[in-house]
Amino acid sequence: xxxRPLRIVxxxxxxxxxxxxxxxxxxxxxxxxxxxxxxPAIAGRDLGSxxxxxxxxxxxxxxxxxxxxxxxxxxxxxxxxxxxxxxVPHLDALIGxxxxxxxxxxxxxxxxxxxxxxCRALDRRARKAGVAVLAAGVNPGFVMDxxxxxxxxxxxxxxxxxxxxxxxxxxxxxxxxxxxxAGITTAEFRRRAxxxxxxxxxxxxSLLFLMGHLPLEGDVGEERLRPIVAKRPVGKGKRRIxxxxxxxxxxxxxxxxxxxxxxxxxxxxxxxxxxxxxxxxIRIAGDPPLHLRFEGGVSGDRxxxxxxxxxxxxxxxxxxxxxx
Amino acid sequence: xxxRPLRIVxxxxxxxxxxxxxxxxxxxxxxxxxxxxxxPAIAGRDLGSxxxxxxxxxxxxxxxxxxxxxxxxxxxxxxxxxxxxxxVPHLDALIGxxxxxxxxxxxxxxxxxxxxxxCRALDRRARKAGVAVLAAGVNPGFVMDxxxxxxxxxxxxxxxxxxxxxxxxxxxxxxxxxxxxAGITTAEFRRRAxxxxxxxxxxxxSLLFLMGHLPLEGDVGEERLRPIVAKRPVGKGKRRIxxxxxxxxxxxxxxxxxxxxxxxxxxxxxxxxxxxxxxxxIRIAGDPPLHLRFEGGVSGDRxxxxxxxxxxxxxxxxxxxxxx
Numbered sequence: 001x002x003x004r005p006l007r008i009v010x011x012x013x014x015x016x017x018x019x020x021x022x023x024x025x026x027x028x029x030x031x032x033x034x035x036x037x038x039x040p041a042i043a044g045r046d047l048g049s050x051x052x053x054x055x056x057x058x059x060x061x062x063x064x065x066x067x068x069x070x071x072x073x074x075x076x077x078x079x080x081x082x083x084x085x086x087x088v089p090h091l092d093a094l095i096g097x098x099x100x101x102x103x104x105x106x107x108x109x110x111x112x113x114x115x116x117x118x119c120r121a122l123d124r125r126a127r128k129a130g131v132a133v134l135a136a137g138v139n140p141g142f143v144m145d146x147x148x149x150x151x152x153x154x155x156x157x158x159x160x161x162x163x164x165x166x167x168x169x170x171x172x173x174x175x176x177x178x179x180x181x182a183g184i185t186t187a188e189f190r191r192r193a194x195x196x197x198x199x200x201x202x203x204x205x206s207l208l209f210l211m212g213h214l215p216l217e218g219d220v221g222e223e224r225l226r227p228i229v230a231k232r233p234v235g236k237g238k239r240r241i242x243x244x245x246x247x248x249x250x251x252x253x254x255x256x257x258x259x260x261x262x263x264x265x266x267x268x269x270x271x272x273x274x275x276x277x278x279x280x281x282i283r284i285a286g287d288p289p290l291h292l293r294f295e296g297g298v299s300g301d302r303x304x305x306x307x308x309x310x311x312x313x314x315x316x317x318x319x320x321x322x323x324x
Numbered sequence: 325x326x327x328r329p330l331r332i333v334x335x336x337x338x339x340x341x342x343x344x345x346x347x348x349x350x351x352x353x354x355x356x357x358x359x360x361x362x363x364p365a366i367a368g369r370d371l372g373s374x375x376x377x378x379x380x381x382x383x384x385x386x387x388x389x390x391x392x393x394x395x396x397x398x399x400x401x402x403x404x405x406x407x408x409x410x411x412v413p414h415l416d417a418l419i420g421x422x423x424x425x426x427x428x429x430x431x432x433x434x435x436x437x438x439x440x441x442x443c444r445a446l447d448r449r450a451r452k453a454g455v456a457v458l459a460a461g462v463n464p465g466f467v468m469d470x471x472x473x474x475x476x477x478x479x480x481x482x483x484x485x486x487x488x489x490x491x492x493x494x495x496x497x498x499x500x501x502x503x504x505x506a507g508i509t510t511a512e513f514r515r516r517a518x519x520x521x522x523x524x525x526x527x528x529x530s531l532l533f534l535m536g537h538l539p540l541e542g543d544v545g546e547e548r549l550r551p552i553v554a555k556r557p558v559g560k561g562k563r564r565i566x567x568x569x570x571x572x573x574x575x576x577x578x579x580x581x582x583x584x585x586x587x588x589x590x591x592x593x594x595x596x597x598x599x600x601x602x603x604x605x606i607r608i609a610g611d612p613p614l615h616l617r618f619e620g621g622v623s624g625d626r627x628x629x630x631x632x633x634x635x636x637x638x639x640x641x642x643x644x645x646x647x648x
Contacts, residue, residue, distance in 0.1 A: 023480055138478050142478055147474075150471075150474070153630070153631065153634040154462050154466055154622070154627040154628075154630045154631045154634070155627070155630045156347055156626060156629055156630040156633060287626055287630070288622065288623035288626040288627050288630070289620075290618065290622065291618065291619040291620060292616060292617070292618050292619075293616070293617050293619060294614065294615060294616050295615040295616075295617060296613075296615060298478070298612065298614065299612035302480060302611055302612040303478040303479070303612050304478075305480055306477070306478045306479045306480040306611070306612070307477065307478045309480060310477040310478070
């Protein structure tokens with residue numbers, strides 16, 4: 001690790017971006033040197049007052065990369081796109097500026113399988129620029145893909161894998177409750193689902209990654225998205241959700257053996273308001289069998305911010321190119 | 325991955341070595357081309373009949389490396405030493421023959437911290453020979469060290485870590501029951517403990533590895549070893565252990581903060597005959613807190629063999645040198 005602090009630029013000041021910026025400001029080995037967000041309500045604001053973080057006073061949020069002051073930076077944290085093809089031009093511009101990139105783009109986990117041509121081009125440019133482009137995150141990025149893949153390395157045989165994640169959104173940020181449809185009607189849920197405006201991004205990508213790392217063949221099917229509907233009222237006062245309204249989302253995706261047609265891997269994700277006893281669970285049917293459970297679940301927001309900060313530190317000394 | 329099978333030599337035909345040899349013989353992408361064991365009861369025997377594995381008939385176990393037929397091999401699996409300094413001359417000889425090495429030597433996990441000079445020399449020789457020297461195993465190697473270290477990467481802050489592993493040896497190989505003192509007197513236990521003839525090798529090494537990867541400072545203390553004694557008879561018939569006799573071992577080791585003196589990491593390992601409800605558990609007090617549990621525990625023997633086979637496959641394309 002180098003002795004001077006790594007100098008960081010952040011792109012995207014949504015809820016995760018704001019937490020990341022604050023944590024960077026507080027970490028003795030990191031230094032925030034710029035922040036970009038094009039949203040009219042954010043661009044131009046003083047970052048210190050926007051984040052209630054005194055140490056950042058005097059730093060203005062700029063609307064785009066070109067408006068950044070010409071201070072040297074080492075790493076850009078990209079938190080401005082969930083979809084890989086939206087992220088590509090951002091990543092390209094950051095590589096062009098000679099910055100390592102850490103991205104929370106959900107679709108990066110399986111990008112090399114889904115968009116091999118774009119990935120090869122990014123990889124080539126990153127190598128040439130001598131920078132690493134790394135994905136960070138916990139889902140996708142750890143609980144439902146990387147961790148079961150790592151566990152499979154201690155198995156002699158893997159017959160099937162099942163990963164289940166239950167998240168209680170009542171304890172999470174309001175943006176996540178909105179994103180999972182808390183309180184809307186099922187008709188509205190269907191409308192938003194058609195426009196990809198509700199639910200989690202990246203579950204099928206997690207399974208694509210996992211199948212690329214398991215000693216198993218499996219064709220990854222389409223993702224299924226259903227609303228979780230309140231059978232009785234949930235919550236109190238302003239935060240009460242009536243019976244019949246949506247509490248959240250239930251995503252699922254499977255992989256089937258091309259030879260036997262049997263299901264060899266299943267990912268199940270429920271994110272709902274008031275979901276009882278959140279947990280994450282990984283079951284590997286194999287030799288040996290493995291049954292792992294995170295009691296209480298892995299807190300998505302804090303763990304994502306944690307993953308971003310760890311990945312920022314990994315850029316120091318990382319091999320150039322598009323990494324995992 | 326290469327298209328022709330990797331050719332493997334195994335060194336050491338104890339219980340794990342025998343399982344590894346059998347699994348290599350059965351794996352379509354691996355080929356066993358030699359076996360070494362100096363034990364008078366094993367050297368010279370036909371490997372096929374020794375392992376009841378027809379496909380290995382005609383292959384003789386040789387007493388030392390020099391007696392191996394001059395067939396080309398790619399990887400040597402070293403399962404002949406728990407202590408690093410005993411392993412060094414073996415590793416040296418294998419590197420000298422241009423073989424990648426996968427070793428189950430328990431002390432390899434923290435060897436670079438305990439024996440930096442020897443490790444630098446091995447690393448130099450391995451790089452020069454263009455071979456990778458990799459450690460494999462599940463404890464040390466995964467459950468109590470690598471996995472909690474990997475989990476800490478999704479934490480913004482780690483205040484303390486506690487790992488607990490409970491193994492029921494009644495379901496494991498008799499050699500492990502003997503190694504953990506099942507059935508002996510407490511006086512005999514103390515004698516054997518003084519001669520390092522009882523218990524698990526490598527718990528302190530796991531903690532040294534873990535502390536090298538956590539964002540925490542901690543001085544690793546000495547390992548404590550106590551017998552677990554039967555309060556009432558356990559088991560039936562020939563396998564009955566009377567009250568007052570030893571059921572197994574309880575190892576523990578801690579790391580304390582050099583500034584506050586507080587315990588920042590604890591590893592607790594119980595391996596005992598008839599220990600109820602085996603499990604592995606990792607608790608990280610931090611942001612976010614993480615509480616992971618393997619229900620039923622991770623089967624040490626099968627998972628170690630699984631880890632060896634995965635690590636053999638990793639040698640193909642691995643960076644030369646002494647790796648992790």
